[in-house]
Amino acid sequence: MGAPSAALDYLGRLDASNLAGFGFGQLNPASGAVTAKPDSPDDLRWEPAPIAESKWRRQEFNLDKVAILLDGSDYAAQALPWAKMYCQKTGAHLTILSSIKGDLDEFEEKFEERKKYLEDVQNKLRTEDLDADIVLRSGFIADATQLLVHEKQIDLVITSTRGKSGKLNWTSGGVSQKLIQKINQPILLVQTSEEGNATPPKLERILVPLDGSIFSERVLPYARSLAQIFDAELILLTVPAVPEPEDYSAPSELIEDIRRKAEMEIENFLDAVARSLSESGIRVRTIVAGTLPARTIVNVGRDENVDLIMSTSRGRGGFELLMLGSEAQRIVEQSEKNVFMIPIRDRPL
Known part of the structure; x- marks a missing residue:
């Protein structure tokens, strides 16, 4: 939910330019204008929220x-x-x-x-x-x-x-x-x-999906608390907002390069979060995988045999994940794992 990432926006525009195999520089059937190839995404990056805004990593x-x-x-x-x-x-x-x-x-x-x-x-x-x-x-x-x-x-x-x-x-x-x-x-x-x-009931392994937003990091104080109380392992998961090459008609090398750069940024982000938790003696692992958030979270939860999935009701796009078809809803519906959900909204009720 929410606005597409820079990567998805770029790939979508690039895909539209190549629609039906006409290639770049062809007539737009809607306007009659010539469709130009989108600019190269030299500065396309996956970026987490500024560390200065992240007050949740060390709270409990x-x-x-x-x-x-x-x-x-x-x-x-x-x-x-x-x-x-x-x-x-x-x-x-x-x-x-x-x-x-x-x-x-x-x-x-x-x-x-x-x-x-x-x-x-x-x-x-x-x-x-x-x-x-x-x-x-x-x-x-x-x-x-x-x-x-x-x-x-x-x-x-x-x-x-x-x-x-x-x-x-x-x-x-x-x-x-x-x-x-x-x-x-x-x-x-x-x-x-x-x-x-x-x-x-048992709490030995907890999955914590993070998307780089401050919204998603608000789950961390609760995850820290439960991990310390039950001596549970935390698995931090981030799903790159870049699809597989076969999902787009754009050149596969371009998509692979965008995804590789995104994964490097994500790994740095997860390592920083993991350090803030491991300093308190908490066992932490990080995973970067998948393309579709809800499906990946459900699959990783099953494959890692976690006892709990901890998430917030709002993610990177900034929109509340409460409506029909949201990522939060899909996780609860599709997973057999228990879900610890933190409601997030603009103003307290």
């Missing part, structure tokens, strides 16, 4: 107050082991949030049924030495979450990607997507399958 955020969203379903309950693991490891306080909506004549019955369910969950957690508060409200869960985050200064919201209906609530414009739009706090999206089988 504590997530001391956690909320988990439960709706009484087995799907939603699959997020519980992750909340339990984090809170037991860090001593963070846990709040269990649920909401009821429906007709007035059946509301009281639903309320009592949900209250009993939440109390059972609360009691079970106590047997595992974890105290949790219960908050049960009326209305939509996204609105209830927004209010709770404000009232209790919640640092992290944990929810599953499927709720009571069993449908993926990101693709249907459900809770997960609404939360990204309503709150500023990080959201841990726990992937669930239709069969309701969740893998046991």
